[in-house]
Amino acid sequence: MAERVADHDRPAAATSPRPIGYSPDSPQLRCLAHGHSVACDQVAVVPLRARGTTLGLATFERFPPRDAFDPEEIALAEELVSRTAVCVDNGRRYAREHAIALMLQHDLLPHRLAQPAAVEVAHRYLPAAGPVGVGGDWYDVIPLSGARVGLVVGDVAGHGMRAAATMGRMRTTVAALAAMDLAPDELLARLDDLVAQSLGSEDDRAVGVTCLYAIYDPVERHCVMARAGHLPPAVVAPDGRVEILDLPAGPPLGLGGLPFESVGFDLLEDSLLALFTDGLVEARDRDIDVGLNELRDALSVPGRQLEETCDSVMSAVLPKSPEDDAALLLVRVHALSDDQVASWDLPADPAEVARFRSLAVQKLAEWGYNEAVFVIELVVSELVTNAIRYGGAPVRLRLIRDRGLICEVSDGGHTSPHLRRAAQEDEGGRGLFLVAQLTERWGTRYTPHGKTIWAEVPLDARPCS
Known part of the structure; x- marks a missing residue:
C-alpha cells in the first residue's frame, strides 16, 4: 500500500472533537459521526481512538489508476491507526503526569527559605532532563530555639508524582520533628521509624529515602549533624579550602537495624556549608569522585556572593542533560558576638x-x-x-x-x-x-x-x- 497518508491528527479535547475545514458530506465527518472507519472511493478515514476517546483522524488516499481500498487493506489501516492511537495517548498521559509531578515538586519545595540572622542562604534545584521526570530531592532551613538553625537536605529514590508526594511528606515531617528541638541522630531515628511504618508493600520497600540533618549554633559557633545514607556536606573555609566531611553514613531511612550517629565540629566565622544531593555529583558515565573533585574546585574560589557561587557550581559540576534531580543548599554561617x-x-x-x-x-x-x-x-x-x-x-x-x-x-x-x-x-x-x-x-x-x-x-x- 504505497499511497500518500494525509495526517489529520490534531489532538482535540477529550469530550468534543471539533474538526475544521471538512465539507458537510466528507468521509471525515461521517467517520466522527459513526465512530468507525469510512471508505469512500479511493479515500479511507480511520479514527484514532484510545480509552473511549477520539484523539484524531487518519486519512488514507489513493490516486488513479490505483483501485479503491479492499477490506483487508482497511483492516490493516485500522490496526496501524489503533497502535498509533495507543502511542499518542501514552504520550499525552506521560506529558500530563510529568507536568503534574513537576508542579507538585515545585509547590512542595520552599519558595522562600527562612533567613535567620545567623546564616546567609542560597539554593538551587534542577529536575532531571529527559523521560525520567521529576524526582524527590528536597532541602530546607528551619529556625530553632536559641538562635540556632536547622539545615536539611534529602533525596527520595524514583521519579514522578509518587516520589514528589513522598518528598513532601518527608519535608513536612522533618520540620515537625525539628520543632521538637531533637538532636540530629534522634531526629533521624524517629524519621526512620515513621518511614518504616509507612512502607506497606514490597514495592514500597524498594523506594529509598536519604537525609542529612544539621544544627548550627551561632552562640557556640558549633555545628552538629547526622546523615541517613546521604552524601556528606562540604565545608569551605574563609580562605577557600574545601573539605568533604567524614561523617558516619548511617542506613537509608526505612531500613532500620543500625543507629544514627551525630558528629559535632566548630566552624569559623564566614565558613560555607554546601549540602547537596547525589544528582549533582554522580551520573552513569561519571564516577562520584570525579564529581566531588569538580565540586571542590567550583567551591574553592573565596570572596564570591552566594548566588554567584550557586550558579558557578551548577554550571561547572552538573551534566548538560542530568539523569537525576540535583539540589544544592549553600549556607554561610555567622557567629553572635x-x-x-x-x-x-x-x-x-x-x-x-x-x-x-x-x-x-x-x-x-x-x-x-x-x-x-x-x-x-x-x-x-x-x-x-x-x-x-x-x-x-x-x-x-x-x-x-x-x-x-x-x-x-x-x-x-x-x-x-x-x-x-x-x-x-x-x-x-x-x-x-x-x-x-x-x-x-x-x-x-x-x-x-x-x-x-x-x-x-x-x-x-x-x-x-
Missing part, C-alpha cells in the same frame, strides 16, 4: 531569684531595650523559680540578643513543665500561662545534662495574641 550574649550561673536558692532578675534588667538597659523590662522580669522570675524548685543544679540563665530577645534557663532536671489554665481557687499555676501570653513563643529542649526552657520576646515587647 560576645556583646549579644549574657549568661549567669545561679545557685539553687530561691532567695537569689531577685538578684538575677535585677542582673537581667541591667543587661537590657545596656542593650537599650528598656521597653522589654516588664516582660523579661516576669519570664526570668517564672523560669528561674521553676528551675530551682523542680529542676536541680546546675542552673544557668542566658539572654541572647538576636532579632528578638531570647531568655533561656537551664537546669539539671529532665521534667518539662506543662502549660495549664489555673482554676480560680488555685494558688499557683498561672506563671507559665503568662509567659506564653507575653512572649512570641516558648518551649523546652533537652540536653545531655538536663533541659533548657526558653522564651522569645519580640523587640517591641508587646504581648502576642
Whole structure:
C-alpha cells in the first residue's frame, strides 16, 4: 500500500472533537459521526481512538489508476491507526503526569527559605532532563530555639508524582520533628521509624529515602549533624579550602537495624556549608569522585556572593542533560558576638531569684531595650523559680540578643513543665500561662545534662495574641 497518508491528527479535547475545514458530506465527518472507519472511493478515514476517546483522524488516499481500498487493506489501516492511537495517548498521559509531578515538586519545595540572622542562604534545584521526570530531592532551613538553625537536605529514590508526594511528606515531617528541638541522630531515628511504618508493600520497600540533618549554633559557633545514607556536606573555609566531611553514613531511612550517629565540629566565622544531593555529583558515565573533585574546585574560589557561587557550581559540576534531580543548599554561617550574649550561673536558692532578675534588667538597659523590662522580669522570675524548685543544679540563665530577645534557663532536671489554665481557687499555676501570653513563643529542649526552657520576646515587647 504505497499511497500518500494525509495526517489529520490534531489532538482535540477529550469530550468534543471539533474538526475544521471538512465539507458537510466528507468521509471525515461521517467517520466522527459513526465512530468507525469510512471508505469512500479511493479515500479511507480511520479514527484514532484510545480509552473511549477520539484523539484524531487518519486519512488514507489513493490516486488513479490505483483501485479503491479492499477490506483487508482497511483492516490493516485500522490496526496501524489503533497502535498509533495507543502511542499518542501514552504520550499525552506521560506529558500530563510529568507536568503534574513537576508542579507538585515545585509547590512542595520552599519558595522562600527562612533567613535567620545567623546564616546567609542560597539554593538551587534542577529536575532531571529527559523521560525520567521529576524526582524527590528536597532541602530546607528551619529556625530553632536559641538562635540556632536547622539545615536539611534529602533525596527520595524514583521519579514522578509518587516520589514528589513522598518528598513532601518527608519535608513536612522533618520540620515537625525539628520543632521538637531533637538532636540530629534522634531526629533521624524517629524519621526512620515513621518511614518504616509507612512502607506497606514490597514495592514500597524498594523506594529509598536519604537525609542529612544539621544544627548550627551561632552562640557556640558549633555545628552538629547526622546523615541517613546521604552524601556528606562540604565545608569551605574563609580562605577557600574545601573539605568533604567524614561523617558516619548511617542506613537509608526505612531500613532500620543500625543507629544514627551525630558528629559535632566548630566552624569559623564566614565558613560555607554546601549540602547537596547525589544528582549533582554522580551520573552513569561519571564516577562520584570525579564529581566531588569538580565540586571542590567550583567551591574553592573565596570572596564570591552566594548566588554567584550557586550558579558557578551548577554550571561547572552538573551534566548538560542530568539523569537525576540535583539540589544544592549553600549556607554561610555567622557567629553572635560576645556583646549579644549574657549568661549567669545561679545557685539553687530561691532567695537569689531577685538578684538575677535585677542582673537581667541591667543587661537590657545596656542593650537599650528598656521597653522589654516588664516582660523579661516576669519570664526570668517564672523560669528561674521553676528551675530551682523542680529542676536541680546546675542552673544557668542566658539572654541572647538576636532579632528578638531570647531568655533561656537551664537546669539539671529532665521534667518539662506543662502549660495549664489555673482554676480560680488555685494558688499557683498561672506563671507559665503568662509567659506564653507575653512572649512570641516558648518551649523546652533537652540536653545531655538536663533541659533548657526558653522564651522569645519580640523587640517591641508587646504581648502576642
